[in-house]
Amino acid sequence: MxxxxxxxxxxxxxxxxxxxxxxxxxxxxxxMGTVAMAARLSRRMEGRGWAPGFAVYRQDTLRWYRMFSLALGPRYTLSRTDLHVADKRDPAGAEAQIFPPEVEIIRCKHSGGEVELAMTKSAANGFLSWLEAAPPGAAFYRTGSE
Incomplete structure (x- = not known):
């Protein structure tokens, strides 16, 4: 006992x-000024693999942290100069059940592969503005095929 x-x-x-x-x-x-943002960590099952988290914008990087983690460092560090928006879409299928209607999913490509980020439409506007606001001479916001 x-x-x-x-x-x-x-x-x-x-x-x-x-x-x-x-x-x-x-x-x-x-x-540090965070924005709620989910990231898709696994694509094994359609519409699954999303983890809640938050992002911190820095001058040239976006740092994404898992919400429920003891790790002090970010799970992803994405460089603005290496990040390209492949597409934007609304949640579909199983995703529509886990995300509210005001969420938008942005698929980005970078030298390390792809990452999908889910955020509110206002946070998505901020994300795209951050990409577009690259200083002169740096990479700029790109969509579609390269």
Whole structure:
């Protein structure tokens, strides 16, 4: 009985520590100005593989962090000079069940492959504006085939 109580207490303490650390990490990152944005981490099943997260815009990079992670670093760091918009679309199929109607999915290509990002239409406008606002001489916002 005592052993079971100790195991239960350790489990509760572990969950509490995880939640506190996740909250502290989120609070620290939110001070940098974050935007809610999901990223598709897997394409094994159609419409699946999305992870909630948030992005932090820097001068020439977008850093995407998983929402529920203890990692301090971003999962993706996308360079504006290497990022090309392949297409924009509304959620379809299973995606329409997990995302609200005001979400837009943007598929981007970069030297490391492809990434799909889901965000509200206003966040998508901000994302596209950030791409277009590249300084003179840098790469510019491109859509469609290269």
């Amino acid at each position: 005592v052993k079971a109580l100790l195991v239960a207490a350790a489990l509760v303490a572990s969950v509490a520590v995880f939640l506190v650390l996740t909250y502290v990490r989120r609070s620290l990152l939110s001070r």
